[in-house]
Amino acid sequence: MQSRSLCVLVISSLRCRHKIMIAVSPMRWLAVEAKAVVLLSGGLDSATTLAVARSEGYAVYALTVDYGQRHRRELQAAQRVAESLGVVEHRIVRLDLRAIGGSALTDNIQVPKDRAMEEIEHGIPVTYVPARNTVLLGLALGYAEVVGAFDIFIGCNAIDYSGYPDCRPEFLRQFEALANVATKAGVEGLGVFRVHAPLLYLSKANIIREGKRLGVNFRLTHSCYEPTEEGLACGRCDSCRLRLKGFLEAQERDSIGYAYVPPEYSAAVAVAEKPRKAGR
Numbered sequence: 001m002q003s004r005s006l007c008v009l010v011i012s013s014l015r016c017r018h019k020i021m022i023a024v025s026p027m028r029w030l031a032v033e034a035k036a037v038v039l040l041s042g043g044l045d046s047a048t049t050l051a052v053a054r055s056e057g058y059a060v061y062a063l064t065v066d067y068g069q070r071h072r073r074e075l076q077a078a079q080r081v082a083e084s085l086g087v088v089e090h091r092i093v094r095l096d097l098r099a100i101g102g103s104a105l106t107d108n109i110q111v112p113k114d115r116a117m118e119e120i121e122h123g124i125p126v127t128y129v130p131a132r133n134t135v136l137l138g139l140a141l142g143y144a145e146v147v148g149a150f151d152i153f154i155g156c157n158a159i160d161y162s163g164y165p166d167c168r169p170e171f172l173r174q175f176e177a178l179a180n181v182a183t184k185a186g187v188e189g190l191g192v193f194r195v196h197a198p199l200l201y202l203s204k205a206n207i208i209r210e211g212k213r214l215g216v217n218f219r220l221t222h223s224c225y226e227p228t229e230e231g232l233a234c235g236r237c238d239s240c241r242l243r244l245k246g247f248l249e250a251q252e253r254d255s256i257g258y259a260y261v262p263p264e265y266s267a268a269v270a271v272a273e274k275p276r277k278a279g280r
């Protein structure tokens with residue numbers, strides 16, 4: 001009799017398949033993909049995170065935040081990655097964190113170059129953007145509530161920068177708890193918000209292996225904090241060095257263009273690093 005009213009239930013036995021069962025009549029059920037919001041920066045980690053969400057069967061709504069990064073390459077990379085991995089939609093939110101500053105990425109502070117790996121892997125560098133993950137997850141949560149998603153993916157990693165406060169599992173758990181009391185969908189019991197950080201304990205090499213396995217084209221991604229005007233990665237900032245080290249350890253070759261490659265990482269790049277001209 002009330003066949004027109006849709007009853008939406010998440011069946012726990014199918015939860016691992018990330019399907020939602022929709023009753024279209026008392027005898028007829030449809031299985032549809034559950035939705036997930038994925039924070040997509042255009043870097044190697046977030047591209048792999050998106051691929052993980054897709055491989056787990058989620059219909060992905062990608063969210064990129066234009067927070068006033070030093071360059072636009074990252075945003076262009078995010079668009080290319082979203083297109084290549086297949087998302088339902090990709091939104092770019094502009095929220096200029098340069099109004100707050102406090103980071104080498106959003107303020108007039110020099111990006112560190114040529115740091116030793118021991119230095120990179122310990123402590124919080126000046127490229128840390130104050131409270132960035134809280135801000136990004138807050139926006140992802142709002143977007144999730146709008147599209148009816150309860151799963152949020154973020155490419156957090158606790159290995160590369162062991163000191164980042166907003167990449168720790170306790171932060172992610174606390175944000176989850178917040179999400180469920182901070183939203184209409186949460187308090188009305190329509191679902192339970194979950195924050196997924198599938199790369200949390202993976203080394204960069206293992207992230208690259210996982211991305212390769214899932215079909216990520218890393219050539220589309222961008223990691224450098226301070227690329228040249230032609231769009232070449234500098235090869236000297238922390239992000240470039242971690243990326244090169246990851247490719248080296250994964251025994252893969254990175255095919256993006258570098259303006260400079262430290263000799264110890266020469267086996268990690270696909271071509272001899274003569275800078276190519278603009279337009280590529």
Ligand SMILES: [Zn+2]
Pocket residue numbers: 223224225226227233234235236237238239240241
């Ligand atoms: Zn760089």
